[in-house]
Amino acid sequence: MVAQREREQERVEEEQEQAATRGKSETAARLAQLASTTLSNKPTMGRQARTKQADPLPFAGGGKAHPGAPERKGKRKLVAEAKGERAQGPRATKRAKKVSEGGAEVKGKGKAKAGKGKAKADQKKKVTDGVEWESDDDDIEGMKAEDGWTDEEDEMSDAEANGLEKARSALFDDVDLEEPGAGGDEYDDEFDLDRADDDDEEDLDDEFDLDDEEVDGVTEEDENDALAQQGLSKKRAARAAAYNSEDSDDSEDDLPLPAGLNPARPDPEPIAGQVDATMEELEAARSDDEGEEEDSDDEAGGMSRLQNGKLEDLRQVEKRMRTAARVLAHWKELGAQAGMSRSDLREQLISDICQYHGYTPFLAEKLFEVFGPEEALEFFAASDTPRPLTIRVNTLKTRRRDLAQALINRGVNLQPLEGGWSKVGLQVFSGSSVPIGATPEYLAGHYILQAASSFLPVMALDPQPHERCLDMSAAPGGKTTYMSALMGNTGEVWANDSSRGRIKGLGGNVARLGCRNVVITNVDGREFPKIMGGFDRVLLDAPCSGTGVISKDPSVKVNKTERDFMLLSHLQKQLLLCAIDSVSPNSEKGGYVCYSTCSVTVEENEAVVSYALRKRPHVKLVDTGLPFGKPGFKSYKGKEFGKGIELTRRFYPHVANVDGFFVSVFKVGKPQKQIPEPASPTLPFEPLLLNEKDEQDAAEAKEDAPAFDDAEDAKLIEESRRKIAKRKGLNPKADKSKAGKKARVEKDE
Numbered sequence: 024m025v026a027q028r029e030r031e032q033e034r035v036e037e038e039q040e041q042a043a044t045r046g047k048s049e050t051a052a053r054l055a056q057l058a059s060t061t062l063s064n065k066p067t068m069g070r071q072a073r074t075k076q077a078d079p080l081p082f083a084g085g086g087k088a089h090p091g092a093p094e095r096k097g098k099r100k101l102v103a104e105a106k107g108e109r110a111q112g113p114r115a116t117k118r119a120k121k122v123s124e125g126g127a128e129v130k131g132k133g134k135a136k137a138g139k140g141k142a143k144a145d146q147k148k149k150v151t152d153g154v155e156w157e158s159d160d161d162d163i164e165g166m167k168a169e170d171g172w173t174d175e176e177d178e179m180s181d182a183e184a185n186g187l188e189k190a191r192s193a194l195f196d197d198v199d200l201e202e203p204g205a206g207g208d209e210y211d212d213e214f215d216l217d218r219a220d221d222d223d224e225e226d227l228d229d230e231f232d233l234d235d236e237e238v239d240g241v242t243e244e245d246e247n248d249a250l251a252q253q254g255l256s257k258k259r260a261a262r263a264a265a266y267n268s269e270d271s272d273d274s275e276d277d278l279p280l281p282a283g284l285n286p287a288r289p290d291p292e293p294i295a296g297q298v299d300a301t302m303e304e305l306e307a308a309r310s311d312d313e314g315e316e317e318d319s320d321d322e323a324g325g326m327s328r329l330q331n332g333k334l335e336d337l338r339q340v341e342k343r344m345r346t347a348a349r350v351l352a353h354w355k356e357l358g359a360q361a362g363m364s365r366s367d368l369r370e371q372l373i374s375d376i377c378q379y380h381g382y383t384p385f386l387a388e389k390l391f392e393v394f395g396p397e398e399a400l401e402f403f404a405a406s407d408t409p410r411p412l413t414i415r416v417n418t419l420k421t422r423r424r425d426l427a428q429a430l431i432n433r434g435v436n437l438q439p440l441e442g443g444w445s446k447v448g449l450q451v452f453s454g455s456s457v458p459i460g461a462t463p464e465y466l467a468g469h470y471i472l473q474a475a476s477s478f479l480p481v482m483a484l485d486p487q488p489h490e491r492c493l494d495m496s497a498a499p500g501g502k503t504t505y506m507s508a509l510m511g512n513t514g515e516v517w518a519n520d521s522s523r524g525r526i527k528g529l530g531g532n533v534a535r536l537g538c539r540n541v542v543i544t545n546v547d548g549r550e551f552p553k554i555m556g557g558f559d560r561v562l563l564d565a566p567c568s569g570t571g572v573i574s575k576d577p578s579v580k581v582n583k584t585e586r587d588f589m590l591l592s593h594l595q596k597q598l599l600l601c602a603i604d605s606v607s608p609n610s611e612k613g614g615y616v617c618y619s620t621c622s623v624t625v626e627e628n629e630a631v632v633s634y635a636l637r638k639r640p641h642v643k644l645v646d647t648g649l650p651f652g653k654p655g656f657k658s659y660k661g662k663e664f665g666k667g668i669e670l671t672r673r674f675y676p677h678v679a680n681v682d683g684f685f686v687s688v689f690k691v692g693k694p695q696k697q698i699p700e701p702a703s704p705t706l707p708f709e710p711l712l713l714n715e716k717d718e719q720d721a722a723e724a725k726e727d728a729p730a731f732d733d734a735e736d737a738k739l740i741e742e743s744r745r746k747i748a749k750r751k752g753l754n755p756k757a758d759k760s761k762a763g764k765k766a767r768v769e770k771d772e
């Protein structure tokens with residue numbers, strides 16, 4: 024009996040040993056595959072595309088966001104410079120080599136794990152956004168249990184550990200390997216990616232890794248083959264191919280986006296060939312309309328809607344909108360056959376937009392005018408779709424790779440932000456049951472939930488360690504805390520907001536993220552610089568209509584009126600002048616104001632910027648240094664917007680899958696003559712209340728507002744003084760006041 028049990032035991036151990044060997048290879052291979060997936064998923068940017076993308080100004084001269092901004096140098100760069108080498112070239116080549124070696128290793132191990140293990144791994148793949156994810160510890164634990172993997176076998180051979188390390192560092196960039204901390208090197212490399220000098224060209228190669236040219240013998244084709252060999256999504260390979268073809272497209276009139284942000288769109292067919300087809304569509308849409316009452320019920324299923332007393336199929340409306348937009352956009356070619364006047368067709372289209380997307384005619388028309396017929400439809404559709412959930416890593420407390428690992432261990436599906444333009448952003452995929460706003464890492468302040476577009480104004484402002492900065496309308500503090508992190512908790516960030524209710528959230532975030540260089544104030548921004556000035560940099564992320572974030576707050580579709588836009592534009596102009604006037608004319612490295620909104624309307628953006636240029640001739644627009652975004656409008660409805668307006672940037676949900684945003688940066692020079700009295704509020708001092716929430720906040724704040732009671736305060740102060748004296752072993756009854764001291768001196772004498 025005993026002998027039988029021993030034999031059984033031996034058999035189990037033997038099996039466990041074999042399974043463990045299998046399991047280790049699988050883990051290494053899976054992580055390596057994950058890394059190669061991410062790498063391959065990085066956008067493909069040919070040299071041509073990158074050259075197109077590089078703006079003449081951003082980050083020139085060693086990666087300075089603005090002339091005058093100190094160059095941020097990583098340790099490696101400094102050491103290399105001290106040695107008189109080109110800092111990044113060899114590193115880039117080395118890293119590319121490392122990756123390609125890693126890639127080869129991946130293939131080897133991938134092949135090695137054929138059979139049972141692979142079938143299991145395949146079962147466990149999570150497919151998110153066309154990217155296959157399979158590395159999380161629960162899965163690994165599960166596989167361990169299934170395969171009888173013993174804990175001793177967790178000890179990996181050097182080669183395997185090496186493979187894992189390579190895979191990890193390929194997944195999360197080198198910057199993540201740097202130690203966090205004040206003024207640390209994590210920001211040194213922060214913007215490496217965006218710099219335009221020679222070294223940075225190599226950084227770009229390095230970062231995106233997929234080049235149409237050969238890098239150390241690994242071609243794009245090889246990588247695609249490798250993907251296919253690893254059984255990875257063909258869709259992705261196709262996407263990579265699409266990026267390639269985009270790279271070679273010279274005819275793009277938009278500023279090129281980082282590939283991956285620029286959804287590959289099919290080339291429009293030549294208009295001439297479309298006339299007949301389009302007219303057929305228009306006809307079909309009309310006859311659909313006529314027959315709609317009979318068949319819409321069946322066809323539409325849940326998509327019909329009561330309109331003017333009759334049921335209308337939303338699919339028909341959508342089709343009609345597309346056709347009308349195309350005809351309007353190519354009126355010269357198609358208009359003659361439209362069968363109605365241009366203005367009637369336009370009116371019909373706007374009415375359809377209101378019906379289909381749920382806007383008031385006023386706002387539908389306003390946004391329609393910003394984009395024009397065809398792009399407007401894309402904008403409206405994108406504004407009905409949620410943006411990816413993103414988080415920003417708080418580099419004051421952790422590193423991106425550590426946070427990613429911790430969250431993956433909890434079962435969160437994530438990946439670095441698409442496009443590689445931020446090294447502190449992570450995209451979180453839905454599907455995991457982990458509440459991303461309540462993990463221990465969240466509570467410990469290792470990250471903040473923040474929309475990717477909200478990183479942009481801070482990147483553009485580029486605050487430096489030891490500076491004195493103002494965030495004029497800061498609540499709830501996404502940008503304040505990012506500024507604080509970029510400044511490494513040094514210098515000062517004055518975070519102001521006029522809403523008392525929202526200040527609570529700001530304070531909470533500042534405390535949770537451990538921002539010790541932040542001071543919070545609660546005044547109307549138009550009180551600056553009267554109450555305080557002399558800042559190196561000022562961020563004005565202005566109160567706005569929120570037309571860029573309709574996917575988050577659809578109430579904007581119906582609650583904004585003409586008057587709101589008028590008041591907002593007025594307030595934004597006043598705040599911007601105050602922001603400019605708050606900048607020190609003697610700031611050594613700074614002297615910048617970033618004006619941003621999460622709105623896409625012209626009166627809240629270019630019109631405000633243009634007003635400031637007129638009223639403050641000592642400021643000029645400079646490049647935002649941001650790697651993507653469309654240039655601001657030079658003119659609109661016959662109005663010209665002043666010099667440098669094309670340096671401002673517009674971001675759209677339908678183009679870059681980020682919230683709609685506007686970002687501009689002013690360099691503030693020395694005023695030629697005395698600036699008139701700081702623009703004093705012509706609106707009531709009360710913050711502008713734009714919606715019910717603001718009104719509630721204001722009402723609560725009024726209720727909460729403490730009535731000061733001097734007598735009670737004096738009692739509390741005295742009590743606390745006594746306690747402190749007692750703790751220090753002093754006589755708590757001794758009178759420490761001036762009068763008491765005087766009395767004691769007189770008594771001693």
Ligand SMILES: C[S@@+](CC[C@H](N)C(=O)[O-])C[C@H]1O[C@@H](n2cnc3c(N)ncnc32)[C@H](O)[C@@H]1O
Nearest residue numbers: 496497498499500501502521522547548564566
């Ligand atoms: C777009 S939000 C700011 C978001 C913030 N920058 C962030 O990233 O978390 C605009 C803010 O402006 C504030 N605000 C409105 N009127 C203001 C004024 N006159 N002065 C200062 N802040 C104002 C609002 O309370 C609101 O919090």
